[in-house]
Amino acid sequence: MGSPGGWWGRKSTPAKVETYTRWSFHFIALSEPTVIGVTAFGHVDARVALLVMTPVAAHVALAMVTASRALDWTVGRRPQPLRLLWALGAATALLAVAALVPGRYGPVGEDTGTVLGSVFGAVLCYGVGMMALGLRERRRVVWLVVGFGAGAGLVAWATGMPALAALTMAAFVTAAGGFFAATSFFSIWLLNAVYALDEARETRARLAVAEERLRFGRDLHDVMGRNLAVIALKSELAVQLARRERPEAVEQMIEVQRIAQESQREVREVVRGYRRADLEAELHGARGVLRAAGIDCEVGGETDGLPAEVQSALGWVVREATTNVLRHGDAKKCTVTVLRPKGRVVLTVRNDGATAPHGSARTGGTGLAGLRERLSAVGGTLDAGEARDGEFRLVAEVPLTARPALEVAS
Structure with missing residues (x-):
């Protein structure tokens, strides 16, 4: 009840x-x-x-x-x-x-x-x-x-x-x-x-998502467009040389293979750069977006000296938490703190707009599931749910001595 x-x-x-x-x-x-x-x-x-x-x-x-x-x-x-x-x-x-x-x-x-x-x-x-x-x-x-x-x-x-x-x-x-x-x-x-x-506010959130998708599509097009055109041309040339039984056909196919492998590497770099999030930049971005939406946002803590993989994982936590506050809650105030007790870093996001979507997010939702996967890659944990005081609280904890168990899939 x-x-x-x-x-x-x-x-x-x-x-x-x-x-x-x-x-x-x-x-x-x-x-x-x-x-x-x-x-x-x-x-x-x-x-x-x-x-x-x-x-x-x-x-x-x-x-x-x-x-x-x-x-x-x-x-x-x-x-x-x-x-x-x-x-x-x-x-x-x-x-x-x-x-x-x-x-x-x-x-x-x-x-x-x-x-x-x-x-x-x-x-x-x-x-x-x-x-x-x-x-x-x-x-x-x-x-x-x-x-x-x-x-x-x-x-x-x-x-x-x-x-x-x-x-x-x-x-x-x-x-x-x-x-x-x-x-x-x-x-x-x-x-x-x-x-x-x-x-x-809803339109602004949809436009932000659409803009990010366009940016990713543009970067991917820049990487793949030229390489695929070269692969197509060299493959056609190799076919013509092979029909004439010319030995240069093998060299052209080797070049096609090299370009394909280079394309794979560049795509991985694009995806990795797309998925990697800088913690300091995400904190500043969250504060600006929430204040623009009329939500009082306070950010505190130290982020200097954190490993790159830890900053990336926690940056995604800040990004997902900010999206949840904008889309699901009815918050008037949001607080983001980064604490560094001995041997670990703890990121806490609290807002006073706890609603049914937040309350059910503790056990479900692809957003929080994805965050748990990213944090587990650096040995971290995620706890999210409605607190007794009526706030929605999201806590991410990462040990600083741990090393990534595996690279985040690209």
């Missing part, structure tokens, strides 16, 4: 921001009946207060559904909820008018008029704020706020309210509705920005 925070911990950063935004607006919608209810139950009889709260509750339910569908539209899961937006706008206007007219013309006391006035103002302000979630252009949001503010003033003036009071009512609805609409619009902008940044 997972921990109480497992559901939240398994979410990515954009999903967390979306969940927070969604529930924030649900709670904002629920604050509408709270504000009206405090006024209603404090001024009128409980039965009258319940009668007032019934349409308010229906308005809140419609607003919550509209907000949820509008957020789904924002992240691309549903089409724009135009019908719900029109329905919420109509319900907001009708409920506001229904609250204002009895307060001006009906046989109600001062307390009831106060309650109906609170319904009028709250319904308009909250309704405008929720409808702004379903609009993408600022111009339309402005027209929405100004339209409901002006409508509130006109309705108030038409029901007999003095012009100055009606103007004050219009200004209040415009200001309060504008505040809620601006909050909604900024929240949607922030949510879109978080998703865009996450997509850019």
